[in-house]
Amino acid sequence: MKPVLLTLVLIVASSCGFIGSLRPGPTIAPLISAAFLSVHLFTGESGDAQEKARLPELRDEIASALPNAWATATVGRGQLSLRTDGDIDVELDGTNGTSVLMQHSLGGKVTSRTIAVHTIDGSRRLTVPELMATVLHELGHIWCCYGPGTKDGHWSDPPADFSSVGLMNSPMTCRVTPGKDPICPSVFSDRELAEMRLSGR
Numbered sequence: 001m002k003p004v005l006l007t008l009v010l011i012v013a014s015s016c017g018f019i020g021s022l023r024p025g026p027t028i029a030p031l032i033s034a035a036f037l038s039v040h041l042f043t044g045e046s047g048d049a050q051e052k053a054r055l056p057e058l059r060d061e062i063a064s065a066l067p068n069a070w071a072t073a074t075v076g077r078g079q080l081s082l083r084t085d086g087d088i089d090v091e092l093d094g095t096n097g098t099s100v101l102m103q104h105s106l107g108g109k110v111t112s113r114t115i116a117v118h119t120i121d122g123s124r125r126l127t128v129p130e131l132m133a134t135v136l137h138e139l140g141h142i143w144c145c146y147g148p149g150t151k152d153g154h155w156s157d158p159p160a161d162f163s164s165v166g167l168m169n170s171p172m173t174c175r176v177t178p179g180k181d182p183i184c185p186s187v188f189s190d191r192e193l194a195e196m197r198l199s200g201r
């Protein structure tokens with residue numbers, strides 16, 4: 001039996017422009033480990049006055065919540081720490097845009113990775129839960145998803161309804177009830193954990 005949803009519930013979708021999906025898979029397995037990941041989270045210079053004022057608060061909120069969010073997302077199999085000299089740079093960009101993981105490679109080897117997380121989607125200023133899910137999604141792209149059942153780095157069979165499990169769908173669906181914080185996916189699915197080499201043994 002399906003639960004009856006309030007008519008006020010809206011579904012908000014967030015899109016991702018993953019770059020690096022033109023290849024069938026990583027030539028060399030990523031050297032970054034999802035089990036011990038370090039992230040450099042910082043704010044960009046662009047955005048309107050309101051967003052520029054919001055960025056430091058967003059950064060602090062996301063920074064303090066990200067280690068636990070990563071542990072939750074990886075069902076306790078991954079640790080994440082924030083460091084200035086991290087495995088990967090994550091920039092909060094206060095402009096409208098599509099969030100993306102950019103991978104630069106040289107001779108088939110990934111030499112650098114940067115994630116740009118845009119804090120505005122269209123005319124909407126994204127909330128912390130949405131931004132957190134976006135950060136987790138883009139980090140997931142370091143390893144996921146390639147091969148059968150995927151398209152452009154995402155699963156080709158996204159769930160029809162909101163699910164808290166499964167972070168690598170595009171668009172990503174969050175459930176929004178007016179007056180409340182959105183609820184976004186927060187846990188990697190089994191097949192995502194497998195691609196991240198975090199399957200339980």
Ligand SMILES: [Zn+2]
Pocket residue numbers: 016017018137138141153154169170
């Ligand atoms: Zn994506």
